[in-house]
Amino acid sequence: xxxxxxxxxxxxxxxxxxxxxxxxxxxxxxxxxxxxxxxxxxxxxxxxxxxxxxxxxxxxxxxxxxxxxxxxxxxxxxxxxxxxxxxxxxxxxxxxxxxxxxxxxxxxxxxxxxxxxxxxxxxxxxxxxxxxxxxxxxxxxxxxxxxxxxxxxxxxxxxxxxxxxxxxxxxxxxxxxxxxxxxxxxxxxxxxxxxxxxxxxxxxxxxxxxxxxxxxxxxxxxxxxxxxxxxxxxxxxxxxxxxxxxxxxxxxxxxxxxxxxxxxxxxxxxxxxxxxxxxxxxxxxxxxxxxxxxxxxxxxxxxxxxxxxxxxxxxxxxxxxxxxxxxxxxxxxxxxxxxxxxxxx
Amino acid sequence: xxxxxxxxxxxxxxxxxxxxxxxxxxxxxxxxxxxxxxxxxxxxxxxxxxxxxxxxxxxxxxxxxxxxxxxxxxxxxxxxxxxxxxxxxxxxxxxxxxxxxxxxxxxxxxxxxxxxxxxxxxxxxxxxxxxxxxxxxxxxxxxxxxxxxxxxxxxxxxxxxxxxxxxxxxxxxxxxxxxxxxxxxxxxxxxxxxxxxxxxxxxxxxxxxxxxxxxxxxxxxxxxxxxxxxxxxxxxxxxxxxxxxxxxxxxxxxxxxxxxxxxxxxxxxxxxxxxxxxxxxxxxxxxxxxxxxxxxxxxxxxxxxxxxxxxxxxxxxxxxxxxxxxxxxxxxxxxxxxxxxxxxxxxxxxxxxxxxxxxxxxxxxxxxxxxxxxxxxxxxxxxxxxxxxxxxxxxxxxxxxxxxxxxxxxxxxxxxxxxxxxxxxxxxxxxxxxxxxxxxxxxxxxxxxxxxxxxxxxxxxxxxxxxxxxxxxxxxxxxxxxxxxxxxxxxxxxxxxxxxxxxxxxxxxxxxxxxxxxxxxxxxxxxxxxxxxxxxxxxx
Numbered sequence: 001x002x003x004x005x006x007x008x009x010x011x012x013x014x015x016x017x018x019x020x021x022x023x024x025x026x027x028x029x030x031x032x033x034x035x036x037x038x039x040x041x042x043x044x045x046x047x048x049x050x051x052x053x054x055x056x057x058x059x060x061x062x063x064x065x066x067x068x069x070x071x072x073x074x075x076x077x078x079x080x081x082x083x084x085x086x087x088x089x090x091x092x093x094x095x096x097x098x099x100x101x102x103x104x105x106x107x108x109x110x111x112x113x114x115x116x117x118x119x120x121x122x123x124x125x126x127x128x129x130x131x132x133x134x135x136x137x138x139x140x141x142x143x144x145x146x147x148x149x150x151x152x153x154x155x156x157x158x159x160x161x162x163x164x165x166x167x168x169x170x171x172x173x174x175x176x177x178x179x180x181x182x183x184x185x186x187x188x189x190x191x192x193x194x195x196x197x198x199x200x201x202x203x204x205x206x207x208x209x210x211x212x213x214x215x216x217x218x219x220x221x222x223x224x225x226x227x228x229x230x231x232x233x234x235x236x237x238x239x240x241x242x243x244x245x246x247x248x249x250x251x252x253x254x255x256x257x258x259x260x261x262x263x264x265x266x267x268x269x270x271x272x273x274x275x276x277x278x279x280x281x282x283x284x285x286x287x288x289x290x291x292x293x294x295x296x297x298x299x300x301x302x303x304x305x306x307x308x309x310x311x312x313x314x315x316x317x318x319x320x321x322x323x324x325x326x327x328x329x330x331x332x333x334x335x336x337x338x339x340x341x342x343x344x345x
Numbered sequence: 346x347x348x349x350x351x352x353x354x355x356x357x358x359x360x361x362x363x364x365x366x367x368x369x370x371x372x373x374x375x376x377x378x379x380x381x382x383x384x385x386x387x388x389x390x391x392x393x394x395x396x397x398x399x400x401x402x403x404x405x406x407x408x409x410x411x412x413x414x415x416x417x418x419x420x421x422x423x424x425x426x427x428x429x430x431x432x433x434x435x436x437x438x439x440x441x442x443x444x445x446x447x448x449x450x451x452x453x454x455x456x457x458x459x460x461x462x463x464x465x466x467x468x469x470x471x472x473x474x475x476x477x478x479x480x481x482x483x484x485x486x487x488x489x490x491x492x493x494x495x496x497x498x499x500x501x502x503x504x505x506x507x508x509x510x511x512x513x514x515x516x517x518x519x520x521x522x523x524x525x526x527x528x529x530x531x532x533x534x535x536x537x538x539x540x541x542x543x544x545x546x547x548x549x550x551x552x553x554x555x556x557x558x559x560x561x562x563x564x565x566x567x568x569x570x571x572x573x574x575x576x577x578x579x580x581x582x583x584x585x586x587x588x589x590x591x592x593x594x595x596x597x598x599x600x601x602x603x604x605x606x607x608x609x610x611x612x613x614x615x616x617x618x619x620x621x622x623x624x625x626x627x628x629x630x631x632x633x634x635x636x637x638x639x640x641x642x643x644x645x646x647x648x649x650x651x652x653x654x655x656x657x658x659x660x661x662x663x664x665x666x667x668x669x670x671x672x673x674x675x676x677x678x679x680x681x682x683x684x685x686x687x688x689x690x691x692x693x694x695x696x697x698x699x700x701x702x703x704x705x706x707x708x709x710x711x712x713x714x715x716x717x718x719x720x721x722x723x724x725x726x727x728x729x730x731x732x733x734x735x736x737x738x739x740x741x742x743x744x745x746x747x748x749x750x751x752x753x754x755x756x757x758x759x760x761x762x763x764x765x766x767x768x769x770x771x772x773x774x775x776x777x778x779x780x781x782x783x784x785x786x787x788x789x790x791x792x793x794x795x796x797x798x799x800x801x802x803x804x805x806x807x808x809x810x811x812x813x814x815x816x817x818x819x820x821x822x823x824x825x826x827x828x829x830x831x832x833x834x835x836x837x838x839x840x841x842x843x844x845x846x847x848x849x850x851x852x853x854x855x856x857x858x859x860x861x862x863x864x865x866x867x868x869x870x871x872x873x874x875x876x877x878x879x880x881x882x883x884x885x
Contacts, residue, residue, distance in 0.1 A: 138793050161390030161413070185779060186797060187383065203793055216669035219656045221649035222782050224535035225362065225384045226658025226725070231650055231669035238650065238670060249362045249662065249725075255383030256794065257782060262650070264790040265670065269632055271645030272675035282643060287677070287685070294600075294642050295689040297625045301597045307577065311587045311596050314548035315603030315679075316540035318646075319654025319666055321702035322679040323539070323546040324554060325694065326602055329683050332572040333692035337559050337581030338596070341548045342604050342783075343540050 001067035006074065018071060019047055019060040029073050030082065030114075032107055032195050033149035034061045036245050037252075038158055044149050045085050046111065049073045057081060083115050089147045090120035092172065093196070100145065102197030104210045108147060109196075124172060135164055135178030136186040138260050139199050143175045146198035152176060152190035159253060160189050188259040192243060192252065201240055203260050208234035215242065220258040221317065225250065227258050238262050298334065307335035314341040347868040348502075348511025349531060350556070352519070353741075354748025357541065359530035360494060361660045361727065361739040366392060367528025370490035372483075374403040374514075375425070375500020375874075379410050380779035382498075382534050382659070386410065399490075401483050403428060404500065405774065406804075406846060407839045416483050419841060420473035422774050423875045425501055427758040429513035431469035432484045433520055434461040441488030446522030451751040457516050460755035472758060488521055492528030499536065499776075503874045508867040509756035519751040525742040535659040537783065538649070542657035545712065545728070550581030555710035571709050574692070583869035585611065585862050592619035600627040602679055603646065605784035607635035608852050611860035611871040612827045629682060634786050635852050645676040648787075652678045654699045655721070657728075661738070663716050664725035761875050762863045765843065769825065769877035771809070772844045773859060776874075781850035789850065801854035802835040804846040805880065810836045813882055820883040823847070825876050828858035831883050845880060849873075 003010050005027050012021050017040065022029050033044035042059035049060045052070035057078060072078065089108060097103045134141045153165040153176060164184045168177040176198075178184060191199045213232050220227040228248025232240045241259050243252040274290035275282040285293075301309055312330040314323045323341075330339040350356040362385060365371065371389060379386030386409075392398035393413040402414040403425075411417045420428050436442050437458055447454050466477030487493050495518060501510045515531055523529040535541045547554040557564040559580055569576050582590055588610065590596040599620070610616050620626055620639050628640040637643045649656070651672035657663050672678075680702060684694040696702050700718045707713050715730035715737075726737040741747060765772060780798035781788040788794045803823060805815065815821055821834045823845065832847065832854040840846050847856040861876045 137796055158395065159391060160387050161394055185383070186793070187387075214669070216667050218650070218667045218669060219538070219658070219664045221538050221656075221787075223382055224537055224540060224659035225382050226538065226656060226660075226662060226664055227384055228664070233669050236671050248664075249658075249660070250384045253384050253387060255387075256780060256797070257788060258384075260793050261782075261788055261791050263792060264631075264787040265648050265650050267632075267790045269790065270673045270676065271631060271633060271637075271643065272673045273645060275633075275637075275640075275643035277641045282638075282640075290642055290644060291682075291686050291689050294625070294627055294644075295686060295691075297641075298598060298600075298690060301624055305597050308579070308581075309595065309597040311582060311590075311599050313584060313587070313599065313601040313604050313606070314543050314546075316537035316543045317603045317649070318543075318679045319539065319649070319652065319699065320542040320546050320657060320663070320706065321654045321699040322602070322683065323543045323548050324702060324706050325680050325683045325687075325696075327547045327554070328572060329687045329690075329692070329694070330600075331553075331559075331568075331576055332574045333687050333690050335574075335577055337550050337577055337579060338587060339548055339581055340550050340584045340587065341540070341543045342537070342584065342606075342609060343535075343544055343549075 003065060003067070003069040003071065005071045012065070014067070016065055017061060018049060018058070018063050018065045018069070021065045022060060022073060027073055029060050030111055031061060032111070032147065033151060035151055035155070035193060038151065038154045041150065041154070044147070046082055048078055048081050050075055050078060079115065083117060086112055086115055086117055087121050090117070091122045091124055093145050093147060095120065100197035101200040101207060106197060107195040135181040135184035138186050138188060138201065138203050138256070139191050140202045141176065142198050142200065145196055146176055147196055148174055149195060151193040151195060152199060155189045155193040160185070160187055165190060186256040186260065187254065188256065189253060203263070204239045206234060206237050206239050208232070208239050213239065220254070222257045222261065227254055229254060229258055231262070238265050302334060308338060310334050310336055311338035314339060316341055316343060348508045349515055349533070352512055352515040352748070352752045352754055353524070353531070353746055355741055357661050357741070358532045358535070358659050359524060359741045360527070360532055362388070364527040364739065365389070365494055368392070368398060368492045368494040369528070370399045370401065370486055370493040372401045372403070372487055372493065372495045373410060374495070374497050375502070376496055376498035376534055377404070377406070377408045377776060378496065378534070379408070381536065381777050383779060385534065389413065399486055401486060403483070405841065405844060416479065416486065418475045418479055418483060420475055422772050422844060423504055423761040424473040424758065425504070425510040426506060426513050426756055427464065427469050427472040428475055428480060429510065429517060430461045430464035430756070430758065431466060431480050432487065433457065433517055434464040435466065435481055435484035436488040436520055437461065439485065439488065441485065442520045443522030447519070450746050451519050451753060453753040456755045457753040460757065487517070492526065493521065493523045494529050494532055496532045496534060498534045500874060502533070502868065502870050503872060505762050505863050505865055505872045506759060507865045507870050512754040512756050516753050519753055524746065524751065525740060525744060527740065530740070539656040541659060541661060542655065545657055545710070546706070550583055553709070554706060555712050568709065585864055585871050586869060588616050588619045589862070591623055594622060597623060598625035599623055601636060602629045605630070605634040605636045605786055607639065608784040608855060608857065609849065611857055611873055612862045613855055613858045614828050615862070629679060630786070631676070632786050632790070634784065644682055645673070646682060647672040647676050647678045652699070655703060658725070661727045662725035663713070663721065663728060665718065665721045762872065763861060763875065763877040765877045769879050770843070771878050771880055773823065773825065773876045773878040774844060774846050774874045775849050775856050775860060776846065778848045778850060781848070783850065785850035785852065801832040801848060801851040801856070803832045804835050804837050804840045806838060806840050806842040806844070807836050808842045809880070810834065813880055815882050820885070822881045822883040823859060823878050824881065825859035825878045827861070830854050830856060830858050831885070845878065
């Protein structure tokens with residue numbers, strides 16, 4: 001089918017939304033409540049566009065594109081509507097970006113800046129609410145910052161299948177609440193879905209702005225699903241784990257261990273020096289001493305009892321390269337096939 | 346792994362995580378998916394809730410996934426072969442099997458047909474307690490599905506007849522032609538981040554990297570020429586056999602890299618005695634684990650966040666692990682330690698880094714030949730990947746079973762090696778918790794995870810708790826022929842009467858003091874899912 005976006009003729013397949021076709025063809029339409037993996041709702045109305053022949057603008061995320069449509073995504077009228085949408089969000093959402101964890105990577109912050117909003121035009125005399133207890137100790141909820149896009153609620157329902165969250169009350173008191181907290185598994189998918197700073201991580205005591213943070217794309221070290229994640233590092237401290245939609249077979253989804261289970265790495269109990277048992281007690285030793293000791297003992301045992309008196313346990317936790325070298329060491333250097341790991345456990 | 350290697354020619358998960366989305370029916374057995382593979386668990390929930398996929402759970406425990414299931418069959422632990430043969434029986438009897446597929450792609454169908462003929466729904470009900478109507482319903486659901494995938498995990502394999510259980514699963518998939526296409530297959534979910542990689546790399550006593558048998562002369566020749574030494578043709582010992590050999594004084598030295606057998610292995614008190622007899626126990630780890638505490642030498646290593654390399658996930662996908670942090674000063678990457686040790690020992694190993702090691706892996710491992718670090722920059726690649734233009738293999742057995750023909754193998758139910766009696770009337774089964782991981786070396790050091798799941802809770806059915814006078818929050822002593830431990834109790838109908846369930850992450854409540862070292866004769870996997878115990882109220 002054919003359609004026109006911002007004056008450009010487009011040839012495309014049927015069955016997609018205006019937003020999808022616009023994105024595929026390089027047109028940018030702002031969104032807040034939309035996520036590719038969620039059923040579109042049109043809640044936030046940031047994605048409004050004009051369709052020739054229709055009196056009112058439509059939301060692009062949940063309007064199907066039809067043959068012959070002529071669409072404008074960035075007219076003065078549309079920009080005014082989006083500004084109003086943002087102004088309504090700012091009624092409640094404080095401009096507290098300097099103290100917000102999300103500062104620097106917040107969709108709302110970016111749009112407010114992009115649309116040239118200088119201050120919140122509408123004031124309502126409502127009490128400022130403190131953050132309240134969330135369903136998991138891993139996450140803080142700041143009701144004033146919440147723009148009620150419902151991404152957290154829908155993610156919990158549609159992706160995680162737990163239905164922990166829902167909207168409660170009406171009007172200015174509308175907020176997200178854990179209506180079934182007993183079903184929460186602390187996976188943090190709601191946190192990852194929040195486009196603003198209404199949900200923030202409550203695990204790491206150290207925080208870092210995006211521009212101070214090194215993000216390293218790697219693979220989770222826990223179960224066999226092999227979820228892709230980004231390790232966020234400030235200085236030499238792990239401060240959090242992030243993901244994004246489309247990353248890895250997990251498509252940006254993680255569980256509690258993948259998202260919040262990294263604290264061990266900074267643990268003061270980490271081993272820092274080789275240890276050798278002397279008179280029944282482990283004492284510190286240099287690498288040289290430890291490796292020479294192990295090598296000498298292995299040689300003695302091999303010479304006295306043969307290579308099959310030595311065995312190695314490799315690991316389902318370390319890398320392929322390390323496992324390869326380990327079995328090579330056991331087979332080629334020691335000379336035995338006594339090599340296994342915990343696949344059976 | 347041994348089971349599928351025999352029947353299909355490859356022991357790995359046949360299909361991909363993403364293509365589970367194509368399945369109309371998902372048969373999940375012996376896998377507590379939402380807790381042990383949470384992101385796959387989420388996918389299953391999503392398919393059931395929003396896309397009409399039917400889920401059949403077969404598990405002695407009322408796992409969380411049961412709430413999404415169209416059907417939950419509850420056999421007793423250890424009864425898998427009976428109900429699996431029962432499903433095959435019904436599918437054959439009701440003519441739901443895929444005759445063209447069987448003719449073209451399999452052999453020995455008649456043998457299985459004959460063997461399962463006595464596994465009538467009535468007979469199976471008598472063994473397993475699964476009502477025959479439910480079994481028939483499950484058979485019809487799986488047998489008439491367009492695409493049906495089987496997912497399983499240690500609940501099937503950690504039994505003294507685990508390999509036969511896997512063969513029975515394989516028979517079922519072959520029977521219905523559910524192989525080699527999206528949304529189908531036989532999918533063993535691998536438990537650990539790189540268990541697939543460790544197997545691929547030949548960390549097994551019978552095979553070199555790429556599952557190339559040590560007993561075959563031509564393969565041994567190949568590795569001898571690559572590694573420049575002569576190699577032993579004698580297959581080695583498996584993990585539990587090693588401990589037994591150590592106990593008997595045949596093994597004098599054990600070198601453990603990144604594992605914690607003193608928590609994860611069966612019959613821990615026996616293991617402790619075995620380790621005490623060693624002349625040398627080396628443990629290389631990031632913490633002073635329970636195993637490191639009894640070692641002669643401890644070598645500090647780095648975690649996955651502190652080094653480069655590759656992990657292979659459950660779907661055979663080789664993915665890059667990237668260094669994000671510098672490790673603690675003094676600790677070294679496992680590969681560096683091995684290189685130095687090997688060179689000191691007199692077999693020099695000099696590698697500039699993980700990529701250079703990976704290049705050597707590619708040369709000797711046919712499945713990895715086409716995988717390079719630069720290709721992995723744009724995402725993981727699923728082996729087999731024979732050359733650098735090959736896109737990788739999301740689905741095994743496409744068009745042709747890897748083995749040539751899929752082999753039907755008749756298997757029989759036999760009662761477990763221990764059966765409940767007057768002194769040990771309960772069946773003890775073990776498993777994992779969502780908030781913790783394996784030996785707990787990592788997760789027990791994460792404040793949040795300990796807050797969410799602070800301690801061991803042994804699950805017991807309300808009727809049994811009643812009889813024993815045990816109340817919620819009480820402590821109980823669980824005793825087997827091998828040992829005992831004390832744990833807080835959780836009263837729940839997740840387990841049926843006569844069964845107790847414990848999680849093995851807790852070094853302070855080590856359930857593996859009780860578990861059985863009896864091994865499956867082929868896979869050598871210990872029967873961690875079935876020991877007989879008694880339960881006593883504990884007030885200490």
